[in-house]
Amino acid sequence: MQINDQVEADRWVGVALDSQIQSASSHPVILNGRELALWRGESGPARVWDDRCPHRGMRLSFGFVRGNTLRCLYHGWTYGENGHCEAIPAHPDLAPPKTICASTHGTAAKYGIIWVNLSATRAAHVPDLPNQPGWLPVRSVHLRASAPQVLDGIAEFDYGEPARTSMPAQNACVVVLGSDTQLFFALQPIGLDKTGLHVVVNESGEPQIPRRQRLARQVARLRDTIEAGGGGVWPSPRTL
């Protein structure tokens, strides 16, 4: 697999839990080796741009939010939600030319997960799940393992109760525990041997704090199990 061969693919990939991207914050995210800045203004949806300031290429994720603009930490160039540069502090009287624009990407929030599509076409859909409302955040983990290893690990993990695994889309996995609990795993390929995993839960009777903490602990245990090799043989012949 080339590190970049998925970058342009028309595909939605989960990169964070919506609840963890607070208002007025910016975050570094890596997808298939590509550095991205994930940020949210004081209101409105999260956005994903290339993590490069058009001025001198410094990382925009180090920047800070004022209103619904993202300001680069280094020289304060200020970008609006559409990516266009709106102000250059060193030249306060200059209206920045429209050509100065951050590289923006398709972003969506669904099931409590923030999804990114790096392709220009964006004809694909975010994976469809049953019970669309009612998904609650469990947690994100980042594993030293490839995405196929993580998928195998999710399927093989001992959840302590009967579990059924299905894959509604590439890089997405649903585990049904017992009769009632659905865990949804969105995989974020970071590099060849690094994967982000963003987990949400759906069960009748909204899970209370101790239940969600227990699920979060279980996801950490899943992470540690997969990293320890999990007893599986990788790469497995199971097709994705």
Next chain:
Amino acid sequence: MALKLYDYSLSGSCYKVRLLLAFLKLDYAREQVDFYPGRAHKSLDFLELNPLGQIPVLEDGDLRLRDAQAILCYLADKYDKSGQWLPRDPDLFGTVMMWLMFAGGEIMAASAARLHDSLGYDLDIAAARQKAHAAFRILDDHLTLRAIESTRWIAGDHPTIADVACFPYVALSGDGGIGHEDYPALRNWMRAFRRLPRFHAMSGIPEFV
């Protein structure tokens, strides 16, 4: 009262003490130690102040203390009448102590990586980064569970010296080649910390948040 801090502006350990002094609104004198390139902390004069040859050192009248974590405990015990920064409730006290030890222990791998990258210290950088990542994961796991309870701080429902002690080398870790991409709960905790009243920045930690 005459507080005097033997200080180096680029030291994350000294920064822990400067942060708490600011949170507690305490005035103090700063004696700059030429840590780099002068290695003044290894001079015979300084070794009389701290035989370990480490900064910070705090003097309060006739009392002289070394070790950032010990200094945080002392300052909070003596000068924070509210008891917020060093809670006396036994459960919280124990929890704060546990994470203070972690700040002075496991998290210092991130300091080692930074000394390697920025000052050329001769050490096993791969091992230092790996240990720092292991420590960051433990703190991120903890803060993840805390966030589910709608609490952003390491212990209790307000910031304590455990947060002060853990913050600097987590926030400065990029200088040692350790990014924050893998640690969403750490990032949110750092942002909350930087928004505290009287928080001040240091080189490598931006003021704007």
